[in-house]
Amino acid sequence: MCTVCGCGGEHSHDHDHPHDHDHHYGHGPAGAHVPGLSQARMVKIEQDILGHNNRYAAENRARFAARGILALNLVSSPGSGKTTLLCRSARDLAARWPVAVIEGDQQTSFDADRIRETGVPALQVNTGKGCHLDAHMIGHALEELRPADQSVLFIENVGNLVCPAGFDLGEAAKVVILSVTEGEDKPLKYPDMFAAAGLMILNKVDLLPHLAFDVERCVDFARRVNPGIELIRLSAGSGEGLEQWYDWIARRRQAVLERRVAALEAELAAARHGLQE
Template sequence: MCVTCGCSDDADSKITNLETREMEHNHHHHTHTLPDGTVITHAHHHDHDHNHESSQIHAQIHGTTISLEQEILGKNNLLAAQNRGWFKGRNILALNLMSSPGAGKTTLLTRTINDLKQQIPINVIEGDQETINDAEKIKQTGCKVVQINTGTGCHLDASMIERGLQQLNPPLNSVVMIENVGNLVCPALFDLGEQAKVVILSVTEGEDKPIKYPHIFRASEIMILTKIDLLPYVQFDVQRCLEYAKQVNPNIQIFQVSATTGAGLESWYKWLTEKVFSCANLVNA
């Protein structure tokens, strides 16, 4: 069990291509986050030498006299930089969508794809611990989608995204939406190579989430407050929530939307399309 994020040592991530239904496993590849923030990623192998090496790694990781000088999140950040270069070279805008479970990421994503698919080609990497349920919903929009199941892992990492992109093979001049595992803690710690992080908060969760989980709001360029159609039926102080978000991140841009009624979506769509064209202009400059 990892000290910080709780990901199991025997996490077995798998990637499913929704078009071919082919599944790729990554046996026992996992990342340890230590109390000082250092991250070690390694994979278990089945031969004697590698098992011995793996046991030594675990002894180091879980021992009380550990001494490491590795850069914080160094391994993941290196892979994320490679992903970022891959996106840039293909003029692809990649966004990392993060939220608690049930905040409405998938509903917002399917509505966004359906409303914008005539203007912007959008493809999706879907992250969940298990099932391909959300990927099936995304597939019904007609876009390409790859499901990454993390097993007991609580976040996507740059290595998973690299493997997912090989299956997704998004076209040039497009958008890749990465729907992260539902969690307000660990997803914010792992750079995936995205151009921007987007945190999604619903009015059913409580207005104090930005100060309870400040890192994810501090790391995000955009906050989308969803399910505003439910405001008459829930106790949620919108103004206080916005103040908390700005307190944590004065530069965060906030959209208030309902994916059910369509309220507020035009502002989100305007930002997204401008981001796409800005990305294209930077490449062509």
């Protein structure tokens, strides 16, 4: 269940899991407007779900840190070009670094199939009626996909500009993709997503000559909800802007690796200290 949008999503596991937990998303009362559910009760349910999610997200984050993995959570409405961008990125980046992809959709494995065609390992997670990925699903996906140490892990979230904003997956950053065919007002209409993202990719700029899309206005709207948001204009179709995207990833990956080195040095120093005593 997602109390963000009030949907009554179903989610089930049909495999064993080594950690101790219950699976209560997907079950129980649903709907922000369910008669008989008080506002206070809804708030309590939402806090429980998000608190539960945050514990799994912290686990995922610790796993990523320990293995030097850069995890990026790609969020957008359906059709903005996430999979197209990931296919190109997988092809271009796999020679430089290990790359892996987790694909989230309600149904089908089309997107994971598209990624695998590039030669990069991909795992499809189907959320059924669920409107977003959550950290628990990602934990299980990691057990199956086993991304290599120091890899770049792309997570394509379910196409939805609302709910994925509230669910931390343990990623280093959320990347919001907005395509120019969606209208420049979306950052103001769906502010939570743009506030949660570290980077906004404005995709399909190859189509700008055919549209009345005001780029400056869109950027202004995005900065109003998130003054620190970074921006890349890109076309996953023509390839414009891809180098900037790859540079951005390289910088974020470098930061992850530097933190990993610092942690190892601290461990080493502690061990040396122990030897001297």
